[in-house]
Amino acid sequence: MDDFADLVGPYRPELLLHCYRLLGSRTDAEDALQETLLAAWRGIDGFEGRSSLRTWLYKIATNRCLNFRRRVPPAPAPSFTPPPSSRSGDVPWLQPFPDDLLPDAAYEMRETVGLAFITSLQRMPPRQAATLILRDVLDYSTAEVAAMLGETPTVVKGLLQRARASRAPAPAAPPPGSPEEVALVDRFAEAFSVRDMPALLSLLTDDAWLSMPPAPHEYHGHQAIAAFLRSSPTWRPDLSLRLTPTRVNTQPAYACRLDDAPAGLLVLTLHGDRIAAMTRFLPDSETAG
Structure with missing residues (x-):
């Protein structure tokens, strides 16, 4: 053996x-x-x-x-009422892969x-x-x-x-760890942490997507993403939000904690000097370790 x-x-x-x-x-x-x-x-x-x-x-x-x-995980029941989604996701089993x-x-x-x-x-x-x-x-x-x-x-x-x-074309992302990538993700973290919606939306491409496996809800474009974030507990100013940088799938990501409770993993897909997608993996969709 x-x-x-x-x-x-x-x-x-x-x-x-x-x-x-x-x-x-x-x-x-x-x-x-x-x-x-x-x-x-x-x-x-x-x-x-x-x-x-x-x-x-x-x-x-x-x-x-x-x-x-x-194994296809069941769709989680949200703790709030989300706005109508742009479409339903068809890959609920998707999980991140740590770098x-x-x-x-x-x-x-x-x-x-x-x-x-x-x-x-x-x-x-x-x-x-x-x-x-x-x-x-x-x-x-x-x-x-x-x-x-x-x-x-x-x-x-x-x-x-x-x-x-x-095959979907690969986004033209800046090199990992490059000054361009660091500057963009730092601006995102600052805007997201203080719930600055205009600053956050300015960092997104016009056709950006927000998805949340295994939840089916997916939101397309600034208006839909903003509507979801405003309705989400993550965006409540009375709750303490902490982002810890990490990397998965060779992409920048943040482990999220809300009032010191795990609140999932937020992965950014970059395209040029903007963010083309935010994938929020809910806590139950992350693997241990």
């Missing part, structure tokens, strides 16, 4: 990220990874070395995720870890998403992907074409 752990240990971080890309939930990704490692342990004696160990593990992980029974769990190489392709990309993967048919990840993110050949998925190369090419056509 120790030898097996030493053998597969170096691949655990990237396999966890692979499962997360496919499932969109860190909780489900950790369970799928455990299933993957158990299957690898049971099948290691049959590994004949016709592919690399890494490729063999990715094949197991991919197919475990394709057959995984995703300190990311493999070092992930930052070199940070657009493939961002919430926009992860969300677009969840909206694809699973085999399309798997093909896109294996080909465009992990750079496996068409023949290798076909072997992993048990498909023909022709089928894989078709899956990839459709996945690329539906």
Whole structure:
């Protein structure tokens, strides 16, 4: 068992990220990874070395995720009456992925870890998403992907074409930790902390979105976002609001506390010198640790 752990240990971080890309939930990704490692342990004696160990593990992980029974959390009941939403979210299982769990190489392709990309993967048919990840993110050949998925190369090419056509473009965000990013998120934190609505809205793109997985409510544009924030307890001046900076999905984020009680995680998606999306993960949608 120790030898097996030493053998597969170096691949655990990237396999966890692979499962997360496919499932969109860190909780489900950790369970799928455990299933993957158990299957690898049971099948290691049959590994004949016709592919690399890494490729063999990715094949197991991919197919475990394709057959995984995703857990869809129930919509939480709000403690206040929110205004009518712009639309209902269709990825309630979405969870953040802490940067300190990311493999070092992930930052070199940070657009493939961002919430926009992860969300677009969840909206694809699973085999399309798997093909896109294996080909465009992990750079496996068409023949290798076909072997992993048990498909023909022709089928894989078709899956990839459709996945690329539906892939959401990555926001043009400033580099992580750059002066541009720091200045923007600092201005956001100041405006949000003191409930300065005009200052906050000036930092948003005209078509900005506010979403709150697993709650279905999503708000589009300044007017809708402002209406929600004004109705939210977070925006009550009599309650103490504290923001602690962190990073998830290679994006700036803030852990929120309201009157010293956990109030979720607020993740910012940047586009140029503005904020294109605010994703508020409610406390029950965050994973432990």
